[in-house]
Amino acid sequence: MTAVPLAPELLVGTPLIELRGVTRVYSTGRLEVPALRGVDVDVWPGEFVAIIGHSGSGKTTLMNIIGCLDRPTDGTYRIAGEDVSSFDDDGLARIRSRTIGFVFQNYNLLPRTSALENVATPLLYQGVGRRERLERAKAPLERLGLGDRLTHEPSELSGGQQQRVAIARALVTEPALILADEPTGNLDTASGEEVMAILHELNDEGRTIVLITHEAEVAAKAQRQIHVRDGMIVS
Amino acid sequence: MFRLALSRLGTSRLRTALTMLGVIIGVASVVALVGVGQGATGGITARLQGLGTNLLTISPGAARTGFTRGAAGSSNTLTQEDATALAALSGIAAVEPEVSSSGFVVAGSQNTTTTVLGTTPAYPEVRAFTIADGTFFNQASVDHSLRVVVLGATTATDLGLTSSAIGQTITIGGVPFQLVGILQAKGSTGPVSQDDQAIIPITTARAYFSGGDKVRTIGVSVADANQIELAKATITTTLQARHGVTASALDFSIADQAQLLSTFSSVGATLALLLGGIASISLLVGGIGIMNIMLVSVRERTREIGIRKAIGARGRDILAQFLIEALTISLIGGIIGIAVGLTISVLISTVAGWAIVFSPVTILLAVFFSLAVGVIFGVLPARQAARLDPIVALRYE
């Protein structure tokens, strides 16, 4: 484990993410499935945190809540000091648009849409004009070595390339937090290591990264690990 | 956003085209049927005006006895002398009494059955006919009950007679007549064509086909079109005195073309409205087609919607995306539909010989309606898309 000491100024002030006693119960018909059962999590600006747990332990549920895609059934969640429960759906969309960049296991790129258009789309929802969008979308793609793949559609790209497009899309809005849910899960070892290297590079630049994984060796590369089991934090 | 909609529609071209076809058919039929309705109304109105706007038609029997009127002969109250008396009134340009019967006409090997109309030389003036070939018979023919005939254009065609046949002998009900003229066609204004008749001197008609001195109709041409009401009043007073009837029990009625025209115009407007209404049903069906395809599209693209929401789209962004797609289909469909509809109505008008009616109001309405169809039938699927829960949408396979 490479324990990078945190810069002291990052430990003062408010955490970027602050979950207190968060529960999430899914109601499926008559059945109530408690996916999260009283979770406390703090993530400070600039950290690289891995959330690790077995399949079905509640990792994705946790990510959805951290990513403002979902709300806790109970408990409080503050992002950058603001209580998420005070936001309506548009407010949550705004946080997703300005503050968070998502990287999913299955890439989740828009089908039949070029890499450039995919990366430019988050800017559409910030109200950026088309020309500026496409201009700004180029930089992260070029940075991730996809400068010659701008017009390719997802179906014309390898898994590793698609995931790099997805990371570029997460980066284009310059978000404070990057949330990656099993980003290496569908990739071969080489591409997976590449993606991890990129995430570390981004963290070195000061971006906060929350990585979700069930693989111990992937998690081991993070500064800090949060273990989830049966919807609870065990360490 | 509009560019996004276009590229989305482009990726499923066949489906988009078929959906659009529904709107095209709907809009085209509204535009075409309204156009045809207006064209028909205009065409028939023009022909009614061709009947002579100064024309008053006096018929026997009080109008108010309406449906209970007896057989035509039983209420024949108009006479030749009435016609003569009316001709003497001031403000009256010409008067022509008419008797009529049906007759079997033979010309060489051709034959037809038509209306045999007995009248006077004032007929072409009063009824606004022009002579295509030959001449109309003169007063001498009436005075001497000559067997001369003028044929309507249709009757002449039916009998295979052209200008070269003037002077030839044809038989009506077995009686030989000399053909002296053929009238210019006016076109049909109803079930009974004014162009299908054989016109002979009224005295000849009495002698061979209908006895007595009663007349079926008296046509009056008023000298000044602005004096129609005055002329009607004068005629009424004169005939009232002659027949010895009171104003409350008139035994004749006077119809004028203005009245007929206005009646017809309102009927025509109703007709256009009715046709448009029927056609709107197909527009409705087109709209349902849009809704159907948009619902399918929302379902198919659930995951896409989830992705868009995750990367910052608000509900209203998704709503706008799908609404614009629906509007694009309906607007493009509407524009093509207008073009198709106009082409159809121009073709029909040309074939039927009506003036081509190009009404900007109809076009604007069609554009408006196709947009309305897009909004009305697009909003439900678009709202469904906008309300999708992002985590549910992202899990959707």
Ligand SMILES: Nc1ncnc2c1ncn2[C@@H]1O[C@H](COP(=O)(O)OP(=O)(O)O)[C@@H](O)[C@H]1O
């Ligand atoms: N939308 C849902 N409806 C009902 N149950 C769900 C839903 N999402 C997750 N679950 C359940 O919640 C638990 C945690 O799921 P998840 O957070 O996806 O775990 P992980 O990502 O760690 O595999 C599982 O038992 C799963 O079946």
Ligand SMILES: [Mg+2]
């Ligand atoms: Mg998961």
